[in-house]
Amino acid sequence: MGPLRIDPLKAMDEALKFNQRLAASFKTLRSLDEVDYGASAKEEIYREDKLVLYRFKGKDKPSAKVPILIVYALVNRPYMVDLQDDRSLVKNLLAMGEDVYLIDWGYPDQSDRYLTLDDYINGYIDRCVDAVAHRHKLGKINLLGICQGGAFSLCYAATHRDKVKNLITMVTPVDFHTPDNMLSHWTRGMDVDLFIDTLGNVPADLMNWCYLTLKPVRLNQQKYIGLVDILDNKAELENFLRMEKWIFDSPDQAGEAFRQFIKDFYQANKLVKGGLTIGDKDVSLKDVTMPILNIFAEQDHLVPPSASRPLKQLAGTKDYTELAFKGGHIGIYVSGRAQREVPGAIHDWLAKRA
Amino acid sequence: MSDKKPTQDWAHDWQALQKQYWNAWQDVTRNATGAAPDPATPWHEGLEQWSRLFADSGKQNETLDRLLAGAKGYMALMQSMIAAAGNKTGGMDPKAWTDAMRQGFSMPGVDALLHGNPLAKMLRDIGGPGAQGFDQLSANFAPFLQQAKSESLSWLGVPAFGYAREHQEHYQKMAAAFVEFQDAVNRYNALILKSSQRSFEIFENKLGERDEPGRQIDSPRALYDLWVDAAEEAYAEIALSDEFRAVYGDVVNAQMRVRSHVQAEVERIGTDLGMPTRTELNSVHKRLHELRRAHKNGSDERVAELEREVAALRGEVATLKRARSMPANVVAHPKHKAVKAAKGRK
Secondary structure, rough: OOHHHHHHHHHHHHHHHHHHHHHHHHEEEEEOOOOOOOOOOOEEEEOOOOOEEEEOOOOOOOOOOOEEEEEEEOOOOOHEEEEEEEEEHHHOOOOOOOEEEEEEEOOOOOOHHHOOOOHHHHHHHHHHHHHHHHHHHOOOOEEEEEEEEHHHHHHHHHHHHHHHHEEEEOOOOOOOOOOOHHHHHOOOOOOHHHHHHHOEEHHHHHHHHHHHHHOOOHHHHHHHHHHOOOOHHHHHHHHHHHHHHHHHOOEEHHHHHHHHHHHHEEEEEEOHHOEEEOOOOOHEEEOOOOOEEEEEEOOOOOOHHHHHOHHHHOOOOOOOOEEEEEOOOOOHHHHHHHHHHHHHHHHHHHHHOO | OOOOOOOOHHHHHHHHHHHHHHHHHHHHHHHHOOOOOOOOOOOOOOOOHHOEEEEEOOHHHHHHHHHHHHHHHHHHHHHHHHHHHHHHOOOOOHHHHHHHHHHHHHOOOOHHOOOOHHHHHHHHHEEOEEEHHHHHHHHHHHHHHHHHHHHHOOOOOOOOOOHHHHHHHHHHHHHHHHHHHHHHHHHHHHHHHHHHHHHHHHHHHHHHOOOOOOOOOOOHHHHHHHHEEEEEEHHHHHHHHHHHHHHHHHHHHHHHHHHHHHHHHHHHHHOOOOOHHHHHHHEEEEEEEHHHHHHHHHHHHHHHHHHHHHHHHHHHHHHHHHHHHHHHHHHHHHHHHHHHHHHHHO
C-alpha cells in the first residue's frame, strides 16, 4: 500500500500553483505600504533616559479604579500588546473599562551598558509605579508582567509589596531549568562574563538569531512556504509583515542587566533555588503575597508551561489563579482565540479583586 | 500513490508543467525587466528572477529574502518528490521516499557543502538582515585574523623574546584562540550533520506509521510538513543533549576569546595613534552610572527626610490651629490645662 496516496497530476498542479501564486504576488507586494502598528491612542506621562511611560486612551473613560501597568520584556518591542485594531490586548482591556499603562524601554545603546537589574527593577519600574500611583492617588496598583517583564514584576512585587495590589504574569518563566527549555539549556555552557566583557551590549540581531535557531526549519522555511498561500491577500499579507516587523525589531540588551539575568535566572535558577538579590534587596517568591493570575501558553517554545507553572508552589500568595491558553508565545497576544479569551479573563479576575 | 499512468506519460506531463511554469514566470519577468529567465536552469532561476523584480523596493526585502530562500528549498523538494513519483509505476516504501527527500536537498542551486545536511542549510539561511549569528559575528573580525595568521603562523610555538616580545605573544595567543574556535565550530557542525541524518531516520519512521488507509499522505505539502516535524524533532533531540550544550558553549566562548584578542589589538593600535578606546569610553559610562545611582539614592533619601519633616511640621501646625480655635473658657478649664500639660510631657 505505501504511506503516500499522492496523485502525481495533483502534485504537479500544486507545484504549478505555488509558482503561479509566487509570480502573481509581484503586484500585491509592490502595492504594499510600510506596515504600521498600534491600535490605541496613548499619551506620554513620564520619561526617563530612553524609557517612556504611556497611558492608553480608550473610547470611554475607564471604569476600573485601579490601573494596570504593563511591564514588557527588554527583548523585542512592547507594541505586540497593541499590534493592530483586531489584535490588541490593550484595546480589549480598554473596552472593558480597564485603565492601562505601559513601559516602553526604548533602545539601549552603549551608554546604557552598565544598567543593572537593580536599575531596571528598583529604579525604572519603581518610579513608573510611583508615577501611576501618584496620578491616581493610590498606594497600590495592578501590575501585568510579560515574559522577562513578568520575571521582573515578580521580583518587584516580592520587594515592594506595599505598591502592588494584584499581579498578573503572562508567559513568565519562573523555573529556568525545566528539561524542555532549550534556551536555558544552551546558556548554561556559556561563560557570560566573557560574553558581556567582550560584546558590551548584546546585539539584537544575535538575540534574533538565537530565537530562530530554536526551531530552524519551522521558523526559517516552513513559515515562508505558508506565506505563499496568502500572497494574493493584501490584508493577510500586511498582518504577516507586521509580525515580521515586530520579530526583527529588537533592541540591543544592556550588558550588565543581561549578565545578571543569565547568571541568576538562566544559569543559577535563583527564583526557584533562592539566593536572588536585586540591588540591596533579597528576592523571595514567598514574599509575593498579593493575588496572582498566572497566564501561560500551552504551545510556548520560548517559555514552556513547565517553566511558568511552578509559581503556584513558590509564591507566598493564598490567592493564586492559573490560565492555560491554547496557543504559543506570540499567539497569546495576536490570535483570534487570544482576543476572545485573554482580556476577558484578566478583566473578570481583576473585577473580583477590585 | 496512484500508479495507473505509464511512465512515459509522466515525462510528458512533467514537460508540460515546465512549460506552463516558464510561461508564468516569463509573463511576469518580461513585463517588469524586459528579460526572460533562462530555461536551462529550471526552478531556481525563475525564483531568482522574481526576487530581482524587488531590487529597488527596499520595503519588504528582508521578508522577501527569507521567502525566496524558503521557496527555493521547498521547490527543490517538490521537484524531487514529483520526479520520484512520476518515475515509479508501483508504490514506494518509506525508505524510497526518504531517499527522494534526501535527494531534494542536493538539487541544483543548493550549496554542495550542504548536500544531505538540511539543518545546516536552515541554520545558515537564518543569518540575514535582522538576524546575525556567530558566523556573521566572526566575519567581522576575519580581516584582523588574516593579518594575525600571516604574522603568527611562523611564530606559533616559538618562544617570544626581544623587543617585540609582547606583540609576538599577543599574536600567538590570538592565533591559538582562533584554532580553538575553529575546532569548536567543527564539533558544532558535526552535531548539526548528525541531527540532519537523524531527521531522515525519523522521517522514515513517521512515513512508516502512515501506511494504514486514512493516515496516508495525499499531497507534497503534507509530505513536506511531515519532514519539517521530523527535522525539528531530530534537531531538538540533539540541541537538548548535554553534548550540544557543551559544544554550543565552546563555540560561543571560543569566539568571544578570539574577539577579545582582536579588540585588544585594535585598542593597542588606537592607543598608539592617540585615539579614544572602547575601554576608556566604558570607564566613563560606568562612572556616570555610579554617579547617577549615588545621586538618585541620595536625593531619594533627602526627599524622604524632607517628607518626614513636612509631615511633622504639618502635625504641629494642625495642633496649634486646633488650640487657637478653642474657646477661651475651654482653654482655661483646669481639666484641659491638665490635658495640655500631659501632652507637653510626652
